[in-house]
Amino acid sequence: MKVTILTIFPEFFDSPLKQSLLGKALARGSLGIELVDIRDYTADKHRTVDDAPFGGGTGMVMKVEPLYEALSAVTAGKDIPRRKIILTSAAGRKFNQRTAIEYSLLDHLVIICGRYKGVDARLHKFFDIEEVSIGDYVLNGGETAALAIVESVFRLLPGGIGKIDSAMSDSFIEEMLGCQVWTRPARFKGESVPAVMQGGDHARQERFRRFCALQMTMNRRPDLLRQTILDEDDRLMLQEIAAGKEFEDCY
Numbered sequence: 201m202k203v204t205i206l207t208i209f210p211e212f213f214d215s216p217l218k219q220s221l222l223g224k225a226l227a228r229g230s231l232g233i234e235l236v237d238i239r240d241y242t243a244d245k246h247r248t249v250d251d252a253p254f255g256g257g258t259g260m261v262m263k264v265e266p267l268y269e270a271l272s273a274v275t276a277g278k279d280i281p282r283r284k285i286i287l288t289s290a291a292g293r294k295f296n297q298r299t300a301i302e303y304s305l306l307d308h309l310v311i312i313c314g315r316y317k318g319v320d321a322r323l324h325k326f327f328d329i330e331e332v333s334i335g336d337y338v339l340n341g342g343e344t345a346a347l348a349i350v351e352s353v354f355r356l357l358p359g360g361i362g363k364i365d366s367a368m369s370d371s372f373i374e375e376m377l378g379c380q381v382w383t384r385p386a387r388f389k390g391e392s393v394p395a396v397m398q399g400g401d402h403a404r405q406e407r408f409r410r411f412c413a414l415q416m417t418m419n420r421r422p423d424l425l426r427q428t429i430l431d432e433d434d435r436l437m438l439q440e441i442a443a444g445k446e447f448e449d450c451y
């Protein structure tokens with residue numbers, strides 16, 4: 201898979217793209233990230249990428265010509281059917297794990313890092329562009345959003361994560377949060393790891409994880425439960441959780 205990032209701050213990505221498994225994949229060449237400086241596609245000596253909005257108002261707007269030229273260059277040549285162009289924007293469609301899965305199936309993801317008040321709307325007349333937001337808050341620029349998107353997509357690719365099991369137990373895989381986790385020491389300043397997790401009864405531990413995941417989702421993100429696929433056992437657990445019971449009270 202190839203990811204092309206169009207930005208006015210290519211150096212922003214220098215360090216993050218060198219770290220961890222993502223850095224290794226890039227070094228190995230199993231994932232390709234191409235950074236494109238939008239200013240390289242300007243025609244004036246000041247390399248201008250923004251201008252005042254028509255009709256007045258505060259803030260600047262990203263000019264259409266440099267982005268048009270940059271996108272034409274990165275999409276030129278071979279027609280890649282599984283290619284998508286996205287624009288990071290607080291006004292975009294909300295990015296989530298489903299979107300990450302959808303993007304991980306592409307051959308080429310092009311990310312335009314939005315800046316300022318936004319991008320001249322005419323860009324959408326020339327390219328099929330999806331605007332994407334990583335959450336209901338406003339960032340100074342889309343570079344941080346692009347990094348978040350790249351990392352969540354990358355970890356779904358082969359080799360993007362240590363163990364596939366780990367990805368399967370991620371929060372949001374089934375539209376619910378993951379269970380809490382513990383590691384050694386078993387006791388720290390009087391606080392113990394739940395007894396069930398210290399034992400060897402794997403079936404009971406599996407049950408505990410499910411209970412715990414349902415409990416976390418109910419407490420923190422009850423909205424997700426509307427989309428979760430629940431079986432009879434889950435429904436029973438949810439009734440117990442709603443009644444204030446803990447795992448040890450019931451199982």
Ligand code: ADE
Binds near residue numbers: 289340
């Ligand atoms: N640019 C500014 N805010 C953003 C957000 N929440 N998501 C994506 N891009 C943005």
